[in-house]
Amino acid sequence: MLDTLLGGQSLPAGELAYIAGVTPQTASSHLSKLIDANVLLVETNGRHRYYRLASPEVAQLMELIAAVTPPVRVRSLRESEQMKKVRHARTCYDHLAGRLGVDLTKSMLDNGLIEVESPTDFSLTSQGHDHFRQFGIDFSVIKLGRRVFARRCLDWSERYHHVGGLLGATLTSALFERRWIERVEGLRAVKVTDVGRSGFREFFGLDVKEIIKA
Amino acid sequence: MLDTLLGGQSLPAGELAYIAGVTPQTASSHLSKLIDANVLLVETNGRHRYYRLASPEVAQLMELIAAVTPPVRVRSLRESEQMKKVRHARTCYDHLAGRLGVDLTKSMLDNGLIEVESPTDFSLTSQGHDHFRQFGIDFSVIKLGRRVFARRCLDWSERYHHVGGLLGATLTSALFERRWIERVEGLRAVKVTDVGRSGFREFFGLDVKEIIKA
DNA sequence: GCTAAATTTCGATTATCATCGAAATATGAA
DNA sequence: TTCATATTTCGATGATAATCGAAATTTAGC
Numbered sequence: 180m181l182d183t184l185l186g187g188q189s190l191p192a193g194e195l196a197y198i199a200g201v202t203p204q205t206a207s208s209h210l211s212k213l214i215d216a217n218v219l220l221v222e223t224n225g226r227h228r229y230y231r232l233a234s235p236e237v238a239q240l241m242e243l244i245a246a247v248t249p250p251v252r253v254r255s256l257r258e259s260e261q262m263k264k265v266r267h268a269r270t271c272y273d274h275l276a277g278r279l280g281v282d283l284t285k286s287m288l289d290n291g292l293i294e295v296e297s298p299t300d301f302s303l304t305s306q307g308h309d310h311f312r313q314f315g316i317d318f319s320v321i322k323l324g325r326r327v328f329a330r331r332c333l334d335w336s337e338r339y340h341h342v343g344g345l346l347g348a349t350l351t352s353a354l355f356e357r358r359w360i361e362r363v364e365g366l367r368a369v370k371v372t373d374v375g376r377s378g379f380r381e382f383f384g385l386d387v388k389e390i391i392k393a
Numbered sequence: 394m395l396d397t398l399l400g401g402q403s404l405p406a407g408e409l410a411y412i413a414g415v416t417p418q419t420a421s422s423h424l425s426k427l428i429d430a431n432v433l434l435v436e437t438n439g440r441h442r443y444y445r446l447a448s449p450e451v452a453q454l455m456e457l458i459a460a461v462t463p464p465v466r467v468r469s470l471r472e473s474e475q476m477k478k479v480r481h482a483r484t485c486y487d488h489l490a491g492r493l494g495v496d497l498t499k500s501m502l503d504n505g506l507i508e509v510e511s512p513t514d515f516s517l518t519s520q521g522h523d524h525f526r527q528f529g530i531d532f533s534v535i536k537l538g539r540r541v542f543a544r545r546c547l548d549w550s551e552r553y554h555h556v557g558g559l560l561g562a563t564l565t566s567a568l569f570e571r572r573w574i575e576r577v578e579g580l581r582a583v584k585v586t587d588v589g590r591s592g593f594r595e596f597f598g599l600d601v602k603e604i605i606k607a
Numbered sequence: 608g609c610t611a612a613a614t615t616t617c618g619a620t621t622a623t624c625a626t627c628g629a630a631a632t633a634t635g636a637a
Numbered sequence: 638t639t640c641a642t643a644t645t646t647c648g649a650t651g652a653t654a655a656t657c658g659a660a661a662t663t664t665a666g667c
Binding site: 416419 | 664665
């Protein structure tokens with residue numbers, strides 16, 4: 180959770196729990212300890228509680244710990260293959276991340292479907308609205324609710340942003356529905372199907388470099 | 394045990410056990426974990442095994458933890474007096490910290506001996522080079538090796554930076570050699586001698602406010 | 608080679624922590 | 638109001654860690 184927050188974002192408890200792979204109760208327990216220890220700050224916003232690092236010193240602290248700690252040894256070929264799959268394409272909460280998520284984001288930027296609105300957010304251009312309407316998703320009728328529309332989410336494996344928020348989530352669930360992507364059993368990784376491979380090329384001008392074999 | 398080793402000394406396991414108030418078995422168990430975690434190094438010298446911090450980064454890490462952590466409640470008058478001494482002047486790994494370390498750093502900045510080079514580093518000005526040559530230290534002939542020359546190290550008690558790195562270490566060991574400062578028995582604290590008091594005034598334009606009495 | 612000192616390893620006990628189901632709380636929406 | 642969602646609190650259980658006695662290991666000095 181701390182590693183995720185190192186990017187400087189504020190995230191709600193549920194999302195941090197998902198990322199850490201624990202239940203919300205467990206995450207809540209850890210988060211409150213981290214608050215007490217002056218490591219995190221929380222900002223209450225309605226029923227969401229956004230957690231973030233308490234100070235630049237904490238970020239410096241974590242970088243130092245990473246510098247002092249011996250690098251985590253990958254113990255087996257299987258683990259290393261799994262790591263490759265996870266780096267290639269995975270879900271981050273409910274949207275695409277990894278190489279695929281980042282490349283898709285870059286191609287949407289290049290094609291003028293989205294643009295960088297602020298350090299923390301993307302926005303959908305009118306061209307993007309049209310393009311996604313053709314794709315079968317009409318974002319002009321989708322209600323925002325409390326959720327951010329298109330978060331710029333820092334990708335730990337690619338060190339670049341991918342699209343999160345409602346846009347990322349809606350797009351990703353559509354990709355699952357159309358079977359462009361499928362979950363890899365037991366991992367956070369996803370694989371691109373043959374249908375997806377041609378779909379990404381035609382619709383997003385994106386050549387998916389390596390297809391992960393199931 | 395780590396707090397004791399922050400003074401920069403090497404100590405045997407038995408002594409660290411005594412200081413921490415645990416049996417040698419318990420200390421040994423913790424020390425071996427700290428070795429595995431790259432926090433400590435051990436030097437075997439006959440049947441004694443001398444433990445010390447593994448790197449300046451570990452010292453910086455611990456000072457940062459102290460800076461982030463909420464202050465510990467002081468339980469007794471004696472503890473409070475000890476705390477005062479430690480806050481006044483102490484060694485941080487191998488360089489000066491506390492009020493004295495911070496004031497010395499400020500006076501070197503004011504007198505143009507050093508300047509802020511980056512958020513993490515100081516640098517020695519040409520005036521500083523001359524001044525230290527007069528003092529008897531020629532930094533132009535000291536090899537850097539892998540160590541940072543003059544780190545801006547955050548001071549937990551003063552919430553300001555003091556000089557670490559090679560510059561801080563070289564200066565501090567010279568101060569011990571000339572008996573401007575001496576260790577306080579059983580603590581990380583140091584005290585300024587009468588010689589040091591006049592020396593700091595003449596050479597660094599620094600009035601040492603309170604002399605810690607032994 | 609023997610003995611004493613410093614330290615570690617082993618094993619058992621006790622204390623503490625992590626975890627999650629169930630229930631409570633808080634908020635926003637219908 | 639009622640329902641759904643986000644989050645926390647409580648409580649029980651299983652896992653992990655701390656601790657130290659006993660015994661093993663290492664080495665200095667005799």
